Amino acid sequence: MNLFRILTPIRSAPRARDRLHLLLDHERRLVTRTDLIAILREEIFAVVGRHGCVDPNLVQVREVRGTAVSTVMVDIKIPIRRGAIASANSARRGAPPAGSERRQ
Amino acid sequence: MGKVIVVTSGKGGVGKTTSTAALGAALARRGNNVVVVDFDIGLRNLDLVMGAERRVVFDLINVIQGQVNLAQALVRDRHLETLYLLPASQTRDKDALTEDGIARVISDLREVFDWVICDSPAGIERGATLAMRFADEAVIVANPEVSSVRDSDRIVGMLDSKTLKAEAGERLKKHLLIARFDPARASRGEMLGIVDVLDILSIPLLGIIPESEEVLRASNLGAPVTVCGRDSAPSRAYFAAAGRLAGECVEVTIPRHNRGLLTKLFGRRAA
Numbered sequence: 021m022n023l024f025r026i027l028t029p030i031r032s033a034p035r036a037r038d039r040l041h042l043l044l045d046h047e048r049r050l051v052t053r054t055d056l057i058a059i060l061r062e063e064i065f066a067v068v069g070r071h072g073c074v075d076p077n078l079v080q081v082r083e084v085r086g087t088a089v090s091t092v093m094v095d096i097k098i099p100i101r102r103g104a105i106a107s108a109n110s111a112r113r114g115a116p117p118a119g120s121e122r123r124q
Numbered sequence: 125m126g127k128v129i130v131v132t133s134g135k136g137g138v139g140k141t142t143s144t145a146a147l148g149a150a151l152a153r154r155g156n157n158v159v160v161v162d163f164d165i166g167l168r169n170l171d172l173v174m175g176a177e178r179r180v181v182f183d184l185i186n187v188i189q190g191q192v193n194l195a196q197a198l199v200r201d202r203h204l205e206t207l208y209l210l211p212a213s214q215t216r217d218k219d220a221l222t223e224d225g226i227a228r229v230i231s232d233l234r235e236v237f238d239w240v241i242c243d244s245p246a247g248i249e250r251g252a253t254l255a256m257r258f259a260d261e262a263v264i265v266a267n268p269e270v271s272s273v274r275d276s277d278r279i280v281g282m283l284d285s286k287t288l289k290a291e292a293g294e295r296l297k298k299h300l301l302i303a304r305f306d307p308a309r310a311s312r313g314e315m316l317g318i319v320d321v322l323d324i325l326s327i328p329l330l331g332i333i334p335e336s337e338e339v340l341r342a343s344n345l346g347a348p349v350t351v352c353g354r355d356s357a358p359s360r361a362y363f364a365a366a367g368r369l370a371g372e373c374v375e376v377t378i379p380r381h382n383r384g385l386l387t388k389l390f391g392r393r394a395a
Binding site: 030040043 | 269320324
């Protein structure tokens with residue numbers, strides 16, 4: 021029998037506290053992140069949708085969490101339509117400048 | 125207009141029903157008109173804890189579906205004239221709860237009672253979300269134990285997102301009621317302390333209910349502990365919590381374990 025174990029009280033509460041801190045820190049981030057990404061994705065789709073047909077699979081929203089600041093990265097791939105560019109170029113020649121066809 | 129309180133926890137068996145009955149009776153003893161509403165459809169127990177099980181004729185679902193009116197379903201407490209129970213249905217499915225129906229019932233109860241205390245079922249499903257939906261304030265019952273604290277944290281998130289108040293951009297007031305606290309084990313470092321739980325959950329403390337044989341005795345007898353064990357430690361703690369809920373400034377005292385000299389020198393138990 022371990023004499024040290026008999027003489028030293030078993031303090032399990034500090035372990036419980038540390039485990040909870042670690043777990044809840046993770047779970048709170050998870051819930052917040054899920055909600056934020058879902059909201060942003062929906063709103064970005066709505067905005068992009070106003071400017072023509074964009075495949076939702078080509079819109080990527082990612083979040084990189086740091087200790088103090090998180091970064092949300094949005095990557096929208098817009099397929100180049102040859103006809104659209106040609107007509108835009110000819111329009112631009114007539115009335116420059118008219119903006120870009122490809123935004124990222 | 126009465127105030128609607130949801131007593132919730134996420135985890136089962138932490139003392140929601142006991143606390144609903146005890147707080148309801150304590151508020152009624154203060155002279156308020158109180159109704160306790162059981163939302164645990166299919167597993168009702170508030171009637172049993174209050175000793176009203178043999179007088180239940182109609183229930184919440186009957187009222188929601190318009191088969192009877194509120195007055196027919198309300199059961200008056202045996203001990204307190206201003207305390208009423210609206211029981212849950214034992215035979216129906218929780219899908220019988222509708223948001224519109226509950227909105228109507230809660231609105232009617234607000235007109236008549238000073239306090240409408242909703243006993244939430246365990247879990248985060250329909251019954252629990254509907255029990256908290258119309259609440260003005262929430263009492264979160266937690267035990268100083270890891271799974272209970274974790275589930276309470278989840279419930280806090282739901283209260284801040286799924287209630288009408290939260291959706292309207294208002295902040296729902298939350299109170300933490302720590303039940304089944306064992307001062308002896310906490311002092312030996314075998315149980316999470318009050319400060320630990322408060323630090324983790326960050327909710328204002330409504331009260332600390334010490335672990336006591338009186339709670340089981342009251343449930344055996346079919347009366348809230350604030351009715352049949354009035355001088356006991358849990359009863360006093362519930363009365364103090366009811367006072368705080370009513371807006372009184374009652375100091376919270378953490379129950380302490382008084383150790384004798386012999387216990388200090390030789391006494392210890394395994395964790």
